[in-house]
Amino acid sequence: MRINEWFAFNYLFKKLLFLRYSVYGESKMRIEWYRQTILLLTLCFIIVPSLVSASVMDDAISAISVAKIQLVNAYELTLQLEQTGGNITELTLTLNEAGLLLSNAEHAYSIGDLDAAKNLAIQSQNLLEGFADKAGALKEEASQQAANDFWFKIIYPIFGSFAVIAVGFAVWYLLKRKYDASGVIENDLKNYRIVFIVVILLAALFVASPAIQKVLVYPSVQSASFSELWLLGPEKKAENYTSSISRNENYTVYLGVANQLGSCAYYRVDVKLCNATQQPPSSFNRTASTQPSLYSMNLIVPDKGNLEMPLSFSFNYTFDEMLYQINFVDLTLNGLPLNLEGYTVAWTPQGAFSVDLIFELWIYNSATNVFDYHERYVGLHINIGE
Structure with a gap:
């Protein structure tokens, strides 16, 4: 109720109430008490629902914001763990589950389902509870594994190679003394000295090979850094597209x-719909x-990893015979x-109603804390039947 309507209602109600009770001899004070009581109750019916609705909206916004922050923090922890050589497979599975719940929470908020938005955002938060402890434990495990690798792949092989050389020369010394004591000609033993030394050195190199692999400098190969985005048909092949x-x-x-x-990498895939008159992405x-964006998917993919998901969709629309156009209702x-309220498709010169269902790839920028367009997109060009 607007302010001017409220004052008009207040004035009219006061006149009617005073007229009624003046006939029955009620005092003005009692009439005023009745009026204020009823007006207060009316005011409660107007304001309280608005306050409750605003409170529910604030709760949903707050829950989604907290879920976003937690997901970013968890991603940063995963990135740090990966850089230390830790296994992040289990963590990325948890992150993608939380990301899906966050995507659905944002969608629920966009359609006005505030309770569902809040509940989904809280589920996303709950899924990430204890994530820092789990990441810390995996990081400690990775550090311990790195320390073990240092000893077993560098220190022990080096000491082992020296031990092989020492044992080899000790054996040679004992054989030489034995030959000297038995009176065998020294030249006969010298004929095998080169072979013996070669065998000792080869054995030492074999024992030291794990350490040698760690310290050898190989020619650097500059590999390109890139992301891939693809769309496959219903048989998971690049054919038979809808x-x-x-x-x-x-x-x-x-x-x-x-x-x-x-x-x-922390990706976001935005789902968009364009008709012939609207601007698609530009390569x-x-x-x-x-x-x-109609819907955003939060995806966390480890280095040299990939993620593939099925997308089932359907369009609901009506046909306007007067304007000869299609009016969309929704996309499931x-x-x-x-x-999809407000989305329309007119008849094209090519003789069809057509739209492009587009999937854009965005990537999270840790320096700016925002998603940047990653210059990749795929789409389906769809002709719509009446």
Whole structure:
């Protein structure tokens, strides 16, 4: 209720209440008491729901913000563990589960389901409880393993090679004394000295080989750092892509991301929809589409790792015969309804209603704490049946 409406209601109610109770002889003080009581109750009915709604919204926003911070912190811990040589496979599985819950929480918030948004964000937080302790334990385990490798792959092999040489020469010395004592001609023993020395050195090199591998400097090979993004058809092959769809029919593709950057990466895949008049991503200008993201997927992929997921989708729409255009209602992606209100497709000169379902790759920048467009995208060009 707006302010002017409130004052008009207040004035009219006061006049009617005074007129009614003046007929029955009620005093003005009693009438005023009734009026203030009823107005206070009315005010409670107006303000309290608004306050409750604002409180629920604040709780949802707060829960999502905390979940985002926790996911970033957990990713940073995973990155540090990877740099120390630790095994991050289990951690990345947990991160991707938490990332999925966060993505769904953000989607629930975007469609106004505040309770679901809050609950999903809290589930994401709970999944990351104790993550720092687990990462710390794995880091300690990696450090201990590195220390063991130092002893078993460097120190022990070096000492072992020296021991082989020492034992070899001791054996040679004992054999020489034995030959001298038996009166055998010394030249006969000298004929085998070179062979004996070669055998000792080869044995010493074999024992020291783990240490030699650690200290040898190999020619550096400059490998390119890059990320990969791909889309496969329903049989997980680069064929039989969906090109024509019907209303509320389900279709499946497989989206994949691979990391060759040299370290663990935190990706985000934005799902967008463009018609012929809207700007898609540009490979030439290296810019993302200006269309809003319908849904964002949070993905953490280790170095030299990849992640592939099925995407099931369907479109719901209506056909406007007067304007001869398609009006979208929603896009269902892996069971989640994505609102497409306001999205339309007009008839094209090519004789079809067509749209592009786009998947853009973004990457988290630890220096700026934001996601940057990673200059990669894939998409489906879809013709829509009436």
